[in-house]
Amino acid sequence: MFSFVVSPKNIIDFFSSQNLDAIGKVNDEDISYKEFATRVENFKAQNRNASAYGAMTVENMVWDQMVREKIYETKLAQAGVVIGEGEIWQAIIASNEVVNSPQFKDKDGKFNEDLLKAYIAGLESDTTEQGKQYLQGWLAYEKSVKQSLLTQAYNSLVNVGVGVTEAEAINDYVINNTSVSADYVYLPFSSIPNTDVKVSKDDVAEYINEHSNLYETEATRNLKLVKFSFTASQEDEDDIKHGLESLIADKEEYSKISKSTELVKGFKNTEDAKLFVEESSSDLPLVDRFQFEDELPTVAKEDIKKASVGDVVGPYKFSSYYKISKLLDVQQIPDSVQASHILINFIGSQGAQPTVTRTLADAEKLADSLLTVVKKSSKKFGTIAENYSSDPGSAAKQGSLGWFGYRAMVPEFRDYCFENKKGSVGIVKTAYGLHIIKIEDQKNFSKAYKLATIARQIQASEKTENKVFEQAEIFANELRNGGDFEAIAKEKGYAVSPVNGLKALDVYVGSVGENRRIVKWAFDEETELNATNRFDLDEKGYAVVMLTNKQEKGLMSATSAFSQVEPILIKQKKAELLEEKMTAGSLEGIAKANNIKVESFSNVTLGAPTIPGVGIEPGVVSAAAVSKQGVLVNNIVGDKGVFAIVNKAVTVPEADATKVNVKTVNNMVKSTVSSQLYNGLKDESSIEDYRAARY
Known part of the structure; x- marks a missing residue:
């Protein structure tokens, strides 16, 4: 189905719709909360993997897109350029996604615009959930087309006025290739320890006031926190191991039904190890396949290799689990197989086209009859695959799938190919349908092991979790009663983690990871400076947090800017001290006074101003x-x-036009401008973001 594909007449209405309930503003134009929320939900519906994105990731992507649209729309409107409904439609019917879609091609294989219009009309009248989803996908696609046209139109306007003349290109060539040779001495900043130079908050405040344009910032918060994690104690680990050990051997249990004790088989003697794993509620799913030696858990590999079929190995600790493994089988199997198949799909099988009307029973009859034919004459396999297989990719190659590794195919298909011999032909059912499989070849045989494993995750017990809660609450109470955060943490041996520069829409809070609750608390107007609070960490523990600094939107405070400005001022103060050591009237005099040597560099160009042994020094060169x-x-x-x-000496190259490719220089300039254009437009735009109040 063409799932990202509203009719042309709806485009302008859709884009211009607004809601007075704004979630932000761009250049005094509202961004509607309703439209924003709708686009977020549509994105999630159209992208199956959206749930795997981090918190706020989709919201940020949609916000960035809407801001970009507003900026370009404003700039083009100021320039008198409008992207019309007709232009959007023409771009759509010229796009590869649409033109190459089979459902919009006529019987001659040519794109038919009327088929697209009919499809859109169908979407508009389709009231099913799937129809609504496809309609929203088409809306999103149209938006992306409009955004592309907006960007192209503005970039084209800008590029008309961007470029260099031949004289400018020649001048640039001359400057970059001018070379210099000189003698020099230098006193490195590293010759003065940082501890010898003091920078005060007053120094920082004076500097940021003088360079205020560089230190404008959005609102931020600084925190410090102690994290109390739910970590399993040794007692917890011992209990987990003992629990696994108790599953291995047979034991007598009282039966309420027979009102007597009965022998219950353990993991070692059970006749159905897979069912035993399932009923034991293993914390990891059963790996129902063979494993080669390099896949076995390192800590138990040798014990597994020495074991006999039926033996149980463990408990052993691997990663964050304790495990016991029963050896079910050992075989020599290939690591690669070459096979061919004929796929017979049916109604409900994965990947089956809507035109498929074949039932499972019909598919079984067809597969059986085809199997009979190919068993009688294997030479007919390729022809039958070409005519009957529902897999067009392999059908075009007479059913051949080529060589593939052990874990490349679905389990049923894999097991047949790797556990049967070369030349075998048979039928296997998978989610995709019925496969008539022919094993063409096998290679690289080695020993492989099939295991049934019961795993228990190593995690804190309720007793341990209660102890962690008690520790966190005691610490939080001491702070509420006026205790010093750092002093108490040090006394108790707790690690204090600073979190600086936290923004209102941030999701990650230092070592805590994702936690919007902490961010919202830090930005709450009622949260005072030096306030503390304890937060639950979603069944992972607790964090006790202190708000240590508030930086509101505007010019950074000396406290907030200190870590950025201090290195600059240290360098300035060191420069002043070093300049006092360079008062002699010659290089030799300066060198003697500072017990250093006169050095030299030769033919260093302005375009590559690297002084050997020192580094890149454009100002000096x-x-x-x-x-x-x-x-x-x-x-x-x-x-x-x-x-x-x-x-x-200074060597200036000849101003030779033959050394300059003006077209290349122009392309470089245009490329640079295009890549930096949007960020420049964004920087000069007035953008207000109210999302923190809702998310």
Whole structure:
């Protein structure tokens, strides 16, 4: 079914619909909560794996898309450009997804626009849940087409005014290929320990006020927390092992029915190990297949290899489980098989086309008759596969599936191919239908083991969980009574984890992982600075959290910006100290005063300003290039330290047009602009996000 495919007349109405109940604004235009929530739900309905995404992932994807749409719509409206209903429709009927869809092709295999219109009309009149889902998928597809057209239109407008002239390209070539040779000395910042340079909050405040455009921020919160995890104690682990051990041997149990004791077979002597695993409520599903040696659990591998069929190995600890394993079978099996098949599907089989009317009984009759034919004459297998198989991929190759590994196929198909001999032909039923299988070849035989394993996850008992709760609650109570977070945690041996820069829509909270409850608490207006709270961690334990800093939207506070600005100010203060050591009038004098050597570099270009032994220093190389030859220039603050230089030579290449490909330069410029354009438009837009109040 063409499942992502509203009619052209609905496009404009759909896109322009709004709700006064806004969840945000872009350039003073509301983003409707109703539309936002609808698009989130539609995305989840259209994407089977959406449930595997982290919390807020889908919401963020939809938000970003809606913000992008609003920005481009605003810019194009300002430029007098409108993406019309007709343009969207033309883009749709020119897209590969639509043109190549079999359901929109006529009997000659050509795309038929009327078939698409009929399909859309059918979606609009279909009141079934599946029909509604397909309609929403088509709506989403149309939105993506419009967004693509918006982006293309604006990028085209911008690219018209972007480019370089031949003279500009030549000038750029000359600058980048100008090379410099110079003598120099330098005092590295690393020569002064960070502890010798003090940076105060006042220093940071002064710096961010002078560079306010760099330190605008959205609202953030800082926390510190102690995590109390439900971790199994040694007593818990011992109880788990003893529980598994009790399953191995036979035992007598009192029967209410016979009113006497009866012998109940244990795991070792049971005649149905698979049923025993199921009734024992194993924490891991049964692996009902052979396992090669390299797949066996490392800690039990040697014991399993030494065991006889029927023996039970364990309990043994593997990963986060204790296990006991019964050896059911040992065989020499291939690691690869070459096989062919003829698939006969029927109503209800997976992948069957809607046109299939064959019942299971009909399929069985057909499969039996075809099997009889191929058993009499194996040479006919390929022809029969071409004419009867429901698998078009292998049918085109006379049924051949080529070589495949042990775990490549569904269990029933796998077991037949790997547990029967080369040349065997038989019928196997899977979810896809009935398969007539012919084993063409097998290779790389080795010993494989079939196990039945009962697993118990290693987890804290109720007794241990109660103890963890008590520890968390005692700690939280001490804080409520005015105790010092760090001091109490240190006294009790608890690890304190800082969480800095938490944003209102963040999902992950440091070592705690996903926890929107903590984020919402931290941003609640009633949560005061230094407030504490205990949070449940969804059956994983508890976290005791303190709010240590509030940064509201706007200019960062000195506290919030300290970790970012401190390295900058340390570098500045070190530069001032190092400049005081460069007062001599020559390189030799500076070198002697600081017990260092005069160094040199040769033919370093402005386009690749790397000084050997030092690193990338564009400012230093540029200063050398523009200084007078033979004249000392000192106190040049670079990336790695403070430099003094004497220019020895500057080589400027000839302004040769043959060395420059203007078209290539233009393409690079346009590509750079296109890749950075949206972020630039977003930065200059006014965006208000109210989602934190709802999610």
